[in-house]
């Protein structure tokens with residue numbers, strides 16, 4: 071028996087979400103007294119997993135295939151899941167993790183739980199808490215299936231260190247007969263993504279136009295934050311789609327979410343609710359966002375934000 | 387070309403979420419149901435293929451009779467026919483298996499699901515369906531071009547997008563970007579009248595079991611009131627974020 075975790079990486083470096091998944095898997099391995107098996111792809115140095123609880127690391131070299139090929143990744147992970155007789159498999163809630171999860175579950179004959187926000191409350195039967203209704207509620211879900219795949223919500227468990235001496239192995243990159251091929255990738259490598267960011271700075275229609283976005287970008291830069299926007303802002307073409315957050319956009323689960331000139335419509339709040347601390351800057355004291363926020367400033371963004379940027383620069 | 391668009395009946399995005407029967411089930415009282423927004427982006431894309439190349443568009447939902455109004459709406463938007471698989475959609479695997487049984491009977495070249503539904507947000511039906519059928523799946527799909535039996539697509543990824551190619555049949559998970567908000571079709575009177583004549587068939591579910599069950603629901607704990615900081619005092623905000631919230 072074992073717990074298998076798929077550890078995500080970017081350019082050969084393990085991502086924060088990867089360490090969170092390892093930490094969560096370790097906690098399950100501790101409670102069920104089983105081993106934690108980590109599966110990584112194209113990692114030069116997997117030693118960091120020794121301090122996040124892995125007992126075994128399978129690193130798989132995808133050679134010339136430099137893109138995320140969901141079918142081949144899935145086949146390779148299923149191979150290890152079967153070999154190690156895994157009862158629990160954990161993936162992250164990144165775009166790739168949520169893509170992989172359901173496919174992996176079917177191919178590994180496992181039940182699938184997405185949006186998991188806590189450790190299982192029982193293992194016999196496997197019972198776990200998940201968010202639903204776009205973070206407006208939670209449910210406890212159960213499965214009697216002999217194997218489960220869990221997609222862990224971002225920032226729901228955190229990163230926990232535990233020293234282990236992981237055995238280092240090389241895994242096979244399994245072929246697939248699927249016709250699906252990734253042909254190219256278009257990704258800003260210099261910018262931190264909403265999924266990976268500890269802090270997200272978000273702008274709404276209150277910023278009046280794309281020409282004022284330097285306020286959002288400059289604030290994000292001093293904070294090392296990702297930038298996001300409300301739906302109308304992306305519908306109007308002021309900002310790219312990829313920045314649209316909310317019920318119909320990307321989910322945000324950062325430590326700090328700063329909303330500027332965003333009214334706080336229910337569809338916006340649903341998507342950002344699982345952020346730990348929310349700050350709102352809005353000129354209208356009646357804006358619904360004030361009911362959802364932890365800290366707020368009633369004021370004009372064009373006056374408040376430049377001051378905030380200046381003060382933050384001064385303390386750096 | 388035969389296109390199947392899988393539709394989920396979900397509470398309107400503004401709905402207040404409440405539970406009943408000792409928090410064991412969703413309280414539909416006063417809740418308006420809509421076509422899952424991601425599915426509607428997918429349906430619109432399918433209608434474009436119908437208009438351009440005469441594709442036949444079938445919409446399907448797994449649900450009880452209360453889902454029929456949204457199927458009629460899909461017909462009014464332009465779908466050619468609707469199927470309701472008469473079962474309660476309690477688990478993603480169950481739904482995917484029901485859809486897979488339908489796809490085994492009728493050959494579809496393109497199967498469109500939504501990226502995720504806004505009730506369970508599982509993002510699981512599309513990927514599971516494709517895996518059961520052993521055909522490709524493209525999640526978070528923001529572009530689709532079809533040339534004969536080849537498709538080129540784009541998937542939104544964290545921080546950018548990815549271009550893919552595959553041969554039909556395939557399953558995709560639609561989201562905004564595949565079409566824009568302003569492209570969504572609002573049914574006109576003629577569409578609504580025609581929808582009444584279009585076939586809506588009810589099928590009995592196939593004999594499969596789900597893999598998960600929901601024991602109970604709960605709502606998040608009520609949040610304390612916001613701490614307001616004076617606009618002239620941004621220092622105080624920074625200090626609170628550093629020392630109290632400890633997020634800076």
Ligand SMILES: Cc1cc2nc3c(=O)[nH]c(=O)nc-3n(C[C@H](O)[C@H](O)[C@H](O)COP(=O)(O)OP(=O)(O)OC[C@H]3O[C@@H](n4cnc5c(N)ncnc54)[C@H](O)[C@@H]3O)c2cc1C
Nearest residue numbers: 274275276300301316317318331332333335338353354371
């Ligand atoms: C099906 C559906 C799905 C949706 N999904 C989403 C979603 O995923 N994400 C999303 O964001 N929305 C979504 N929406 C839209 C949502 O209902 C709101 O319309 C939207 O969030 C409002 O965006 P906003 O806050 O930027 O703009 P507005 O509501 O126009 O708010 C602008 C705010 O800026 C403030 N303001 C103006 N000037 C200033 C200033 N100088 N300084 C400071 N503040 C100022 C105003 O007081 C106001 O509160 C959805 C809607 C529907 C129907």
